[in-house]
């Protein structure tokens with residue numbers, strides 16, 4: 218794997234450089250116009266908004282977005298996931314509201330093949346977890362029958378954010394619009410993003426601070442679905458995010474390293490009950 222810090226720019230910058238290079242190779246195989254056609258041929262996306270809305274008041278607990286993540290730039294290899302499909306089936310059995318599958322290759326060791334394997338196995342809404350910097354990736358997500366794409370505000374300018382959100386909705390999908398600062402929350406609000414995440418991991422430095430969610434949550438517009446992202450180690454972390462008003466919590470590392478991920482999700486939900 219490539220070291221976490223490149224000599225110039227932030228971690229996020231260097232991840233995006235690799236993402237653009239890898240996408241160039243895929244565009245050479247499947248042209249943008251062909252990808253648009255493929256996206257149009259897939260059955261309609263599942264309603265992720267409906268799956269996540271009202272998590273705050275759900276008597277069964279908040280929604281869990283369970284992530285299939287093999288490695289991360291902050292930790293390196295996380296888990297030797299032999300079957301992403303089997304892991305996802307356990308997530309679904311535990312009651313995950315949605316499942317996130319990393320497809321970024323260089324730092325997260327993910328792939329669209331992992332995504333396809335999970336898609337073939339479960340019917341819950343799936344998030345194609347990647348660094349979206351080109352509309353090609355949104356068509357590509359839909360072509361692989363994704364229901365949700367990730368739009369990281371820090372990686373996009375205002376025009377991209379607006380256009381990519383609109384395209385996502387045109388294709389019948391939802392976007393998880395990820396923020397980390399007050400300014401990014403304001404930008405997400407300005408484009409009326411319906412689902413907004415606060416990532417407690419700073420993607421520029423990889424530092425994690427779970428108290429960051431509570432610090433920023435008040436800044437989120439009332440109407441949005443609120444997603445707390447990253448840093449969950451145990452059920453009490455999920456309970457804390459829930460008490461701070463999260464509708465859903467995105468959990469990766471703790472689940473891929475857990476011996477019984479299905480039970481872990483059940484416990485997380487239980488602990489978060491209002």
Ligand SMILES: O=P(O)(O)OC[C@@H](O)[C@@H](O)c1c[nH]c2ccccc12
Nearest residue numbers: 416446447448449467468469470471
């Ligand atoms: O493994 P954790 O700490 O539970 O985090 C999960 C998820 O929030 C994290 O993987 C993530 C949040 N935003 C991202 C953007 C890109 C890649 C990964 C991420």
